[in-house]
Amino acid sequence: MVAQWAYKFRFYPTPTQKRQLAIEFGHARFVWNWALETRTKAYQEHSKSLNYSGLSRKLTALKQTECPWLGEATASCPTQKLRDQDTAFKHFFAGRAKYPRFKKRHQTQSVRYQLDQRHVEKNFNAESQRLKLPKLGALKLKWSRRMTGIPKMVTVSKDPAGRYFVSLVCEIEILPLPTRKNVIGVDVGVKDVVITSEGYKSGAPKYTYQYARQLKQAQRRLSKKRKGSYRRRRQQQRVARIHARIADSRRDFLHQQSSKLINENPVICLEDLNIKGMLRNRHLSKAVADCGLFELRRQMEYKAAWYGREVLIVDRWAPTSKACSECGTIHESMPLKVREWVCPDCTTRHDRDINAAINVLRLGTVGSAGTDKARGAVKTPRAVA
Ligand SMILES: [Zn+2]
Known part of the structure; x- marks a missing residue:
């Protein structure tokens, strides 16, 4: 099976790269917001819908007349933003997403580069750990995992916590894992996130509790800072950093668990979480959502599709906790x-x-x-x- 595989690495830009990236992000954001406004106006005032090629022509005209400074950014980045917006609108019209929104300065910023496949070796080499981008030069990446495949697109982003990342999307062939016989039952919970019928218990990392005090303190400090001040901005970043840490460690833990289950078992029976949530009290339903149990199921399902495994969702209303597994009482x-x-x-x-x-x-x-x-x-x- 061929799958789109994204590798995400953190990187540390030099001061010059930071300045150039600020320009790229700013211009990309400007183009997104300009296109969104143009589109919305065209629709409201003339009931006309604009698409990618129409906007692309307007953008070229804009660059030549009112906004020559747009030339400071890499040419392909604004174009990619227009494409992204086109996709966002497609999702909106299909009822899968809300109406696209304006982008703000303190949200996650991103730009996408298309790697020229003809000269790709010159700019990208996983072996010698090289990645060069236009106007930025070589990036200092933390190559935290081995890569296979040649990326076509590179997305550079900066999160609200001020960290920089690149995401490289490759198409790679995934081979099914060797088949084995066993079938396993999985119960999910709050105390242990994963419990298997073979007696494995994963435990539950209580990130939220661990970081709760830190977060509370940071948020209290934030509330005391004057609006629009530099100190408030800095404190906002501290809060964002704690949130990011919680989300990262939770995701890592869930990936470990889902990979372990999929690697070891060809067939996995999993209780339907909606029923689990309903069966128990409201407080617990919230905890079920908090622990990322739905995310765990999503990961298990797509990994199962990749590796030729099967996840059976047991959606029967059955007393799994109350029945004796030995005699059935x-x-x-x-x-x-x-x-x-x-x-x-x-x-x-x-x-x-x-x-x-x-x-x-x-x-x-x-x-x-x-x-x-x-x-x-x-x-x-x-x-x-
Ligand atoms: Zn019994």
């Missing part, structure tokens, strides 16, 4: 605080989450939680201290 209630219990019928000692994962596996493969023997019998289990 369904118990009356299972408060969240009960982590371990003993089934009164078969005296099996259960770990709450692993038991649920085994039930998910059963539902995915057989179609019922536990065995059918004792279905319908409602019992109260004993909690184990």
Whole structure:
């Protein structure tokens, strides 16, 4: 399967590169906002819709008359912005996105470069770690992972925390992983993000808690700074940096977990998260969203498609926590605080989450939680201290 694979690396621009990038970002933003305004006006006043080629012609005219300074930027960058806006409008008309918005100075800034494929070796070489861009020269990248493939596009961005990144998109052939026999059931949760029917527990990194105090303090300081002041800007960046750190570590953790599951198991049964959220209280539904469990599922699904694996979503309304995975007895209630219990019928000692994962596996493969023997019998289990 051929997939678009994006490599993202951080880089550290020199002061000269920073200045040039500020120009590139500024001009790209100007072109985006100008095009958006022109488009909106043309539609409101003349009910005329402008597309990429119309705008491109207008832009060339603008460069020659009112805004000759647009020539300071790399020619391909504004063009790419127009293309991006075209895509944004396509998504809008298809009902997939909101109406495109104006870009502001303190949001993430980005410009896209097209790499000339005829002379690509001159400007890009992963082996000797070289990346050269027009008007910027060689970039000092942190090549944090090995790259395969030749990128066609390079996106340079700066996030609100003031960090610079390049994203290189390559088309690469992905080979299916060797097939193995096992099928696994996965229960997801808040205390442990991933629990498998084989007894693996991932734990849950509590980034938000770890950084909560830092964040609170930084936000309090921000609220005391005068609007429009330089100190307020600087404090805004500090807050953005903490948010970025939380998001980065959460994403890393989820990628580790989803890759591990997909590498080790050809078929994965996963409980439908919407049902999980509904089954339990509102407080927990929020936590489910907070931990990025939906993101975990998204990652598992696309990785499964890449590597020829299968993710079965178990969307049946079934008591995965309340049923004994050994004898199938369904118990009356299972408060969240009960982590371990003993089934009164078969005296099996259960770990709450692993038991649920085994039930998910059963539902995915057989179609019922536990065995059918004792279905319908409602019992109260004993909690184990
Ligand atoms: Zn039992």
